[in-house]
Structure formats: structure tokens, C-alpha cells
Amino acid sequence: MVYKLDGGTVIDAEGNLVVENLYVDTDSITNKTQAQGTVSGYISGGSPGNNTSNIIEKFPFSTDANSADVGDLTVGRESGAGQSSDAFGYTSGGKINPPYVDNSNIIDKFPFSVDGNATDVGDLSQGRMEGAGTMSTSFGYTSGGWPGAIDIIDKFPFSVDGNATDVGDLTVARNYVRGQSSTTHGYTSGGGSPTRVDIIDKFPFSADANASDVGDLLFALSSGTGHSSTTSGYYAGGAGPNFPEVRDIIQKFPFATDANATDVGDLLSVRRFATGQSSAANGYVVGGSPPPGGNNVIQKFPFATDANSADVGDITTSRGSMAGQQV
Numbered sequence: 001m002v003y004k005l006d007g008g009t010v011i012d013a014e015g016n017l018v019v020e021n022l023y024v025d026t027d028s029i030t031n032k033t034q035a036q037g038t039v040s041g042y043i044s045g046g047s048p049g050n051n052t053s054n055i056i057e058k059f060p061f062s063t064d065a066n067s068a069d070v071g072d073l074t075v076g077r078e079s080g081a082g083q084s085s086d087a088f089g090y091t092s093g094g095k096i097n098p099p100y101v102d103n104s105n106i107i108d109k110f111p112f113s114v115d116g117n118a119t120d121v122g123d124l125s126q127g128r129m130e131g132a133g134t135m136s137t138s139f140g141y142t143s144g145g146w147p148g149a150i151d152i153i154d155k156f157p158f159s160v161d162g163n164a165t166d167v168g169d170l171t172v173a174r175n176y177v178r179g180q181s182s183t184t185h186g187y188t189s190g191g192g193s194p195t196r197v198d199i200i201d202k203f204p205f206s207a208d209a210n211a212s213d214v215g216d217l218l219f220a221l222s223s224g225t226g227h228s229s230t231t232s233g234y235y236a237g238g239a240g241p242n243f244p245e246v247r248d249i250i251q252k253f254p255f256a257t258d259a260n261a262t263d264v265g266d267l268l269s270v271r272r273f274a275t276g277q278s279s280a281a282n283g284y285v286v287g288g289s290p291p292p293g294g295n296n297v298i299q300k301f302p303f304a305t306d307a308n309s310a311d312v313g314d315i316t317t318s319r320g321s322m323a324g325q326q327v
Contacts, residue, residue, distance in 0.1 A: 037326030103127030132179030180233030225276030
């Protein structure tokens with residue numbers, strides 16, 4: 001039987017969608033979430049030198065190009081966590097500087113449909129910077145962070161503007177962590193506790209629960225970048241356990257099984273305090289240090305093959321410690 005929906009749109013006997021003579025094989029549609037965008041990557045806030053930025057900028061996924069300034073956060077800050085719904089980008093927590101407040105609890109959101117400023121839509125359960133941002137289709141999550149070392153997993157809703165609630169704990173309290181998202185779990189990788197750790201934690205989206213330790217990074221690292229394909233989590237760069245050691249390695253670990261990360265490529269050079277975005281096809285690493293005050297490079301690496309990153313554009317100003325989003 002064929003079902004007519006509207007105009008030239010039908011569902012055929014096999015359950016496939018046909019739109020005005022365009023045939024769509026439903027078996028080929030992947031389980032893409034908000035952790036993979038198809039249109040643009042976003043960068044919000046950050047630190048150029050000793051100041052904080054309120055800039056929101058975006059760059060396209062379809063072509064290699066520079067970013068453009070498209071709006072402002074409610075307050076300039078660095079080291080916030082980034083989350084994405086299907087309609088909005090979120091920046092949670094961060095450090096406001098001046099007046100050197102390390103524990104902002106602000107949750108900002110800004111629209112993807114138009115270029116515009118952010119609005120303050122809620123608070124985290126505890127003010128923090130350098131937490132990990134993850135997301136399901138319905139909620140944003142912020143885990144870990146500073147001051148000190150935090151083990152709290154917060155979640156806040158996308159459907160309404162509201163405060164976050166404490167829904168679980170990481171296996172080890174830590175800061176300068178990075179996040180990855182599968183369709184079913186949030187991951188929190190690396191960080192300091194206070195010494196740097198190699199832990200990969202995961203926690204479920206289906207229920208409020210504590211995280212479990214499911215693998216290790218290649219090294220104890222903090223301040224790298226987090227990325228997500230539909231099948232794997234990625235961690236790029238980061239600061240090693242022996243100051244001033246900084247890495248250029250791109251690592252990945254599987255979502256289907258609990259396992260350690262493997263080395264799959266290199267960044268253009270060593271990086272820490274960069275920010276990460278994910279399209280359906282590539283991971284992006286933006287800004288970061290060295291040099292002091294950050295840099296302006298947008299680099300990308302492919303998900304389909306294990307390979308090094310390439311320079312594909314520039315952000316508007318050199319900086320590090322930004323939050324990343326995608327649509």
C-alpha cells in the first residue's frame with residue numbers, strides 16, 4: 001500500500017519516503033544527533049590574552065572558509081562548556097574576567113536560524129569553568145569542572161528555558177575535561193584531579209545516574225578538544241602530565257564497546273585550550289594555544305578515515321578557551 005502525505009510526498013509499501021520524485025532509502029539514514037552538525041560550526045566566548053570575549057561566530061561545514069561574527073554572549077567569558085539542540089547553541093558556565101570570577105553558573109542560548117545575540121536562560125547547579133559539554137536530543141549536560149575538582153553531572157532541558165539539575169557523579173572529580181556524545185550516552189574524557197588523568201567516563205541519557213569508567217586515553221591529558229561521529233568519540237591535543245608538555249595527537253574510541261582510545265592522526269601542531277566542533281563528516285579544532293593568547297586557525301580531520309588535520313580557515317580573532325557548538 002502507498003500512503004499519500006501531501007503534494008508529491010508518499011510512503012511506499014516498503015516504508016520508504018518519496019518526495020516529489022525524490023526517493024529516500026530510510027535504511028541509509030544514520031542516527032545523527034545534535035553532536036553532529038550539517039550546516040555550521042559555532043565558537044562562543046574565549047580568551048584573547050588577559051581579557052574575555054563575548055563573541056559568537058560561525059563557519060560553514062559545506063566549504064572550507066573563515067568564520068564570521070554573528071552575535072554576542074550575555075557576558076564575556078572563557079572556558080565555558082558548549083551544547084547544541086536542533087535549534088539553539090548553549091554556552092554553560094565559564095570564567096568571567098574581569099572581575100576574575102571563576103565560577104559563573106550562567107546558561108546562555110543563541111539561535112541557529114538567524115544570526116543573533118544570546119539570552120540568559122538558566123543556571124547550572126554550581127558555578128564552574130572548564131566542564132565538559134555533552135548533549136542528548138532533549139537535554140544539555142555539563143560535567144566536571146573548576147573550582148577545585150568537581151564530579152557533578154548537570155543536565156538542563158532544551159524544550160523549555162530552565163535551570164540545570166544535578167543528576168549524577170563522575171567516577172573521579174576533575175577539571176579541564178572534554179565531552180563526547182553518542183546517541184545513548186555522554187562521555188567525559190581526561191582532565192585534572194588535581195594531577196592529569198587518562199579516564200574515559202560514560203553516563204546514560206535514558207536515566208539519571210553516575211558515570212562508569214569505560215576506557216583510557218593514550219596519555220593523562222587535560223584541555224584538549226572533544227568530538228563525536230555517529231560511531232566514535234575523539235580527543236585531540238591536550239596538555240600532558242609534565243609541564244609544559246602539550247600534544248598534537250588525535251585519538252578516537254568506539255561507542256559500540258567500552259575500550260581504550262587509539263592514535264589516529266596528528267593536528268597541525270601541538271594544541272591545548274582549543275575548542276571542538278563536529279559535522280557529519282569531520283571534526284574541527286579551532287584556536288587554542290600556543291602561542292600565548294591563542295591562535296586563529298580552523299583545522300579539520302575526517303571521520304571516515306584515520307588521518308591528520310588540515311588548515312581550512314580562520315576565526316575573526318586569535319583566542320583560546322572557547323565553547324563549541326554545531327548545527
